[in-house]
Amino acid sequence: MGRFIIRRLVGMVIVLFAVSVIVFAIFNVIPNGAPENRMAGKQSTPQQIEAIRREWGFDKPITTQYVKMMEKLATGDLVSYQQQRNVFDEIKQGLPHTLSLAIGAAILWMAAGVALGVYSATRAGGKTDFAINVLALIGISVPVFWLGALVNYYLGYKLGWFPNGGYVEVAEGGLWQWAYHLFMPWTVLALLFIGVYSRVLRGTILETQNEDFVRTARAKGLSEKQVMRRHVLRTSMIPIITLWGLDFGIVIGGGAILTEAVFDLQGVGQYYAESVSQLDVPPVMAITILGAVFIVVLNTIVDILYAALDPRIRLS
Amino acid sequence: MTDPAVPLLAVDDLRVRFRTEEGIVRAVDGVSLDLRAGEVLAIVGESGSGKSVTALTLMGLTRGPNTDIEGAARLHGEDLVSAPDDRLRRIRGAELAIVFQDPLSALNPVQRVGKQITEQILVHEDLDRDQARDRVLELLKRVGIPQAETRIDAFPHELSGGMRQRVMIAMALSCKPKVLIADEPTTALDVTIQAQILDLIRGLKDQTGLGVILVTHDLGVVAELADRVAVMYAGRIVEQGTVDELFDDPRHPYTWGLLGSITRVDRPRPARLPSIGGSPPSLTALGTACTFAPRCPHRFEACATEPPLADADPEHPGHPDRCALALDAKRALRVVAADGSIGLAAPEEATT
Numbered sequence: 001m002g003r004f005i006i007r008r009l010v011g012m013v014i015v016l017f018a019v020s021v022i023v024f025a026i027f028n029v030i031p032n033g034a035p036e037n038r039m040a041g042k043q044s045t046p047q048q049i050e051a052i053r054r055e056w057g058f059d060k061p062i063t064t065q066y067v068k069m070m071e072k073l074a075t076g077d078l079v080s081y082q083q084q085r086n087v088f089d090e091i092k093q094g095l096p097h098t099l100s101l102a103i104g105a106a107i108l109w110m111a112a113g114v115a116l117g118v119y120s121a122t123r124a125g126g127k128t129d130f131a132i133n134v135l136a137l138i139g140i141s142v143p144v145f146w147l148g149a150l151v152n153y154y155l156g157y158k159l160g161w162f163p164n165g166g167y168v169e170v171a172e173g174g175l176w177q178w179a180y181h182l183f184m185p186w187t188v189l190a191l192l193f194i195g196v197y198s199r200v201l202r203g204t205i206l207e208t209q210n211e212d213f214v215r216t217a218r219a220k221g222l223s224e225k226q227v228m229r230r231h232v233l234r235t236s237m238i239p240i241i242t243l244w245g246l247d248f249g250i251v252i253g254g255g256a257i258l259t260e261a262v263f264d265l266q267g268v269g270q271y272y273a274e275s276v277s278q279l280d281v282p283p284v285m286a287i288t289i290l291g292a293v294f295i296v297v298l299n300t301i302v303d304i305l306y307a308a309l310d311p312r313i314r315l316s
Numbered sequence: 317m318t319d320p321a322v323p324l325l326a327v328d329d330l331r332v333r334f335r336t337e338e339g340i341v342r343a344v345d346g347v348s349l350d351l352r353a354g355e356v357l358a359i360v361g362e363s364g365s366g367k368s369v370t371a372l373t374l375m376g377l378t379r380g381p382n383t384d385i386e387g388a389a390r391l392h393g394e395d396l397v398s399a400p401d402d403r404l405r406r407i408r409g410a411e412l413a414i415v416f417q418d419p420l421s422a423l424n425p426v427q428r429v430g431k432q433i434t435e436q437i438l439v440h441e442d443l444d445r446d447q448a449r450d451r452v453l454e455l456l457k458r459v460g461i462p463q464a465e466t467r468i469d470a471f472p473h474e475l476s477g478g479m480r481q482r483v484m485i486a487m488a489l490s491c492k493p494k495v496l497i498a499d500e501p502t503t504a505l506d507v508t509i510q511a512q513i514l515d516l517i518r519g520l521k522d523q524t525g526l527g528v529i530l531v532t533h534d535l536g537v538v539a540e541l542a543d544r545v546a547v548m549y550a551g552r553i554v555e556q557g558t559v560d561e562l563f564d565d566p567r568h569p570y571t572w573g574l575l576g577s578i579t580r581v582d583r584p585r586p587a588r589l590p591s592i593g594g595s596p597p598s599l600t601a602l603g604t605a606c607t608f609a610p611r612c613p614h615r616f617e618a619c620a621t622e623p624p625l626a627d628a629d630p631e632h633p634g635h636p637d638r639c640a641l642a643l644d645a646k647r648a649l650r651v652v653a654a655d656g657s658i659g660l661a662a663p664e665e666a667t668t
Contacts, residue, residue, distance in 0.1 A: 212421035219375055219416075220436040220487070221409030223402075230435070231424055238426075310426055311471045 004315040005300065012296040019292045020285060024066050027281045034058070035081045035281070069285060078282045080275065087286045090271055097167050097267035100178070101185055101259065102251045109190035110244055113197025117240075118233065120198060121205035132198060139195030148188045148262030155184060165264040185263040189256055193247055197240060204236040211235075238309045242302045249298030253291030322393075323350040324527045325374075325495050330387035330397070332366075332373050332551075339600035343369040345551035346387075348625075349529075351495065354521060356528040358542035358559075360535065360574065364596050366551035371497045371531045373397075375414050376404040391495065410440040413488035417500035419480035423472040429480075430456075430468035433487045440491045455486040459516060478509035485516060492524070499531045514541050535578050539563065547571050550597050550607035553625055557635035567628055567637040567646050569612045569659060576658035583656055590657030606640065613660060614641060614649055 036052040037044075053059045057068040072078040078087045120132040156164035162184050168177045208214060209232055217231040218224075247255075257269035264270070268287060275283035307313045332344035344366045351357050359367040372378045374389050374396060389396040391412060396404060408414075416422040424432055430452050437448040449468070456464035459482040472480055481501065488496055498517060502510035518541055521528055530542055538545055538559065545562045547555040547570065555568040566572050573592035579585060594611035606612070609619040618640035625636045628643040639646065650659040 212416060212418065213424040215377060216416065216422045216484075216487075217424070218377060219408055219414045221405050221407075221439050222435070223405060226439070235424070235426055312425055312473050 001304075001315060004303075008296070008300045008303075012293070015296055016289055016292055020070065020289055021066070023285055023288045024069065024281070025062075027279065027284065028062055028065075030279060032279045032281070038081050039084060069282065072282070073286055073289070078286060080283050081280045082275075082278050087283045090283065091268055091286065091290065094266060094268040094271050096169075097265050098252060098256060098260065098269055100167075100182060101189065101256055101265060101267060102248065104179075104182055104186045105189040105193075105251065105256075105259075106244065106248045108186050109193035109197060110240075112190065112194045114201060114237075114240065116194065116198035117201025117205065118228075121202040121209075122228070124202070124206055129202075133202075136195035136198050139191040140199075142191065144188055144192070144258040145262055147191065148185075148259060151184050151188060152262065165262070167265045167267070182265075185259050185265060188262070189251070189259040197243070200243065201236060201240050204239055205232055208232045208236050238306065241309065242306050245298050245302035245305065246295075249295040252298075253294040254287070324353050324391070325349075325351040325529075326388075326390045327370075327374070328388045328390070330370065330373065330389060331385070332369055332378060333384040334378075335382040335384070336600075341599045342551050342602055343599060344373065345602070347546075347548070347551075347553055349546055349553075351527045351529060353494070353527050354525045355544065356518075356521060356530055356542045358530040358532060358538045358545045359548055360532055360538055360545060361548035362533055362574075362596060364550075364599070365548040366599075367531045367533075367548045368499055369551075370548070371414070371499050371529060374497060374529070375408050375412060376401070377414075406440070409436050409493075410491040411493050412495050412497070413491070413493040414497040414499060415481070415484045415488045415501045418504040419477065419484045420472060420504075422484060423480060425472055428469050428471055429475070429483045433483070433490050436487055437490050451490065452486070455490055456483070459483075459486045459489070459520075460512075461486070477505050478512060481505060481509075481513055482516065485513070485520075489520065489524075489526075493526070495527045495529065496521075497529045497531070500533070501530070502537060503532070503534070510537070511540075517541065535574060547574065550602065551599060552607065552622075552638065554608065554639070555635075555637035556625065561635045565635070565647075566650065566658070567635070567643070568608070568639045569614055569641075569649075570608045571637075572650055572658040573611075573660050576652075576656060576660060580656060586655035588655070590653070590655045590660075592660060606638070614645075616640070 036049050036056070036058050039052050040048045055068075057064040069078075076086075076088050079085060080087055080090070116132050116136070120129045123129045151162075152164060155161045163181050166181055168181045170178045173181075214227060214231055217227045222230070254269060254272065256267070257273050259265070260267040260269035261273050268290075271283060272287045274280075275287070303315065307315050327347060327349040330344055330347045331342070334341040334343055347366070347370055349357060349359075359370060361367045369378060373385060376396065376399075378385065379401070385397055387397060391407065394407075396407065396412070399407065423429065430449065433452045433455065434445065434448045437443060437451060438445070441448075443451070453464050453468060456468060461467050461479060461482050467475065467479070472483070475483065481504075485501075496517075501517070502513050505513060514537060517528060517530075520526060528541075530537070532538060542559050544558050545556065546553045547562070547568065549568075549570045555562065555566070555571050557565075562571065563575070566575055570592070576590050577592065579589065592611055597607050597610065604621050606615070606619040606622040609615040612619070623638055623640050625638050627633045627636045628639075628646070629635065641649070652658050653660075
């Protein structure tokens with residue numbers, strides 16, 4: 001266990017290095033004007049520009065620029081090109097928004113995915129099963145930006161059932177306003193995953209139902225409900241739970257960008273999207289690395305959880 | 317062997333049909349059996365003969381939307397075939413228990429074995445967890461599991477094949493059933509372990525008066541453990557009798573084929589193991605003719621209609637078979653060939 005975690009941490013360092021190099025390289029290939037001019041502003045003296053060039057290493061080769069960037073990132077005084085705000089302050093401000101969106105949506109898609117998957121599997125081949133499958137496929141196929149815009153327009157603007165985007169702090173508007181504003185984003189973000197999870201769980205349940213140990217459970221005299229809950233569902237949940245961990249990492253690590261942008265949640269994802277469109281490399285670097293950390297950490301947690309849920313798996 | 321007592325389990329004209337896309341499969345077609353307390357009744361036959369379906373049907377495990385089950389199977393006079401699902405649930409695992417072929421796949425891989433047995437006890441009996449656990453420990457010891465105190469918390473994959481089958485047996489016995497169905501209990505095990513498991517079943521039967529239905533294709537196991545034998549072919553019983561009757565005076569050519577296809581240590585080993593030519597008939601298209609006739613070298617006109625299961629020798633009843641040949645003809649044809657096969661070489665090739 002200890003060795004496993006150490007090996008994962010070493011792996012993470014390698015992953016983060018690779019990710020940072022690739023992102024940095026990409027943004028150096030894209031024509032990016034001269035960042036120092038942007039940073040110095042319209043009324044600037046050549047001395048100011050020269051100072052910025054020296055500080056960021058823009059007069060040096062790309063490797064030096066990378067090292068300078070990473071130094072700033074490591075010490076925490078990385079600022080954006082555009083408005084020269086501290087990147088970490090911006091992330092800190094946006095992170096609660098992103099986490100609120102991600103955690104709420106993750107709970108929603110897990111609960112709904114499991115409920116629909118079980119319901120669908122116990123009625124496999126029937127009309128409701130077919131209907132759920134069709135809905136799941138629609139949920140998987142519909143793009144977030146389209147669906148988001150649609151519900152925003154109809155439920156938010158036309159009918160006025162829900163606020164038209166925006167994020168409200170709990171401290172500011174209370175728990176209810178917070179959840180009320182997040183309801184549409186949660187649903188839209190969760191829809192894709194509900195579709196995937198219900199399909200996967202349905203398939204696993206149907207497969208597990210044919211296992212010999214399920215027949216044993218029936219032979220023991222358990223009721224169909226007990227067989228389903230204690231034997232079929234328990235084993236079928238293992239792949240779903242691991243999937244959950246992975247997807248949660250992906251959503252926090254950048255997968256919720258579209259939802260945040262559509263509903264104007266001012267989270268990390270939206271900050272990321274704005275930074276990319278302005279070719280503002282420092283925030284992009286910081287957020288990409290943060291996302292990679294989330295994904296690697298959650299992957300590790302998933303592997304540990306997997307071994308805990310299925311005793312046949314050993315961590316090695 | 318002819319205990320006059322009321323049988324523990326009486327199966328009467330059991331029929332199981334599966335509706336499939338290829339048509340209706342007559343998996344079990346009119347099987348009648350009696351099982352008495354303390355008796356081991358073996359059902360033998362090759363794959364697809366309907367022996368396992370018979371066993372699973374007694375447990376209610378073949379019930380489903382595409383299954384038609386007719387006939388009766390009375391356990392203590394109570395019919396298992398017509399019992400409603402919730403009543404059957406209370407019987408199975410309690411009065412009627414089953415041991416499956418492959419203990420690794422039959423045990424839940426992610427649950428500790430002790431918990432899996434406790435679960436069965438708690439469904440049927442009003443005990444608390446500690447009492448149930450005590451009984452599980454006792455059971456594990458009884459079926460010969462060393463260090464039962466630690467093994468009770470093992471996962472199935474941490475035990476050997478023989479230990480796993482002992483766990484399955486302990487589980488089956490956990491609510492003191494009257495009838496134990498053993499569906500190929502030793503097929504997935506090493507030969508040395510097989511003998512241990514058979515000894516265990518025999519011992520338990522002698523101690524508790526358990527009635528055992530032993531489903532197997534292994535005549536060695538039959539000779540070892542069974543009191544009476546029913547030979548099944550294409551969903552029907554083709555011959556039935558005591559072990560001695562069946563081994564000393566086999567009457568149906570299919571039984572000869574089964575007996576002839578086992579190797580014997582007291583005979584020279586043939587270059588090629590004898591087997592029954594041809595393959596079992598499709599169960600979707602059975603007519604009135606003897607189902608074994610296409611594979612039988614002794615078939616004649618009478619085989620166009622399969623005779624009922626009847627005693628060939630009225631002097632010595634209790635050993636019925638379904639072959640149209642006269643008893644004398646059977647005894648004359650039943651010759652052992654050089655390769656050990658019995659009476660199944662074409663008549664002109666047979667060496668007498």
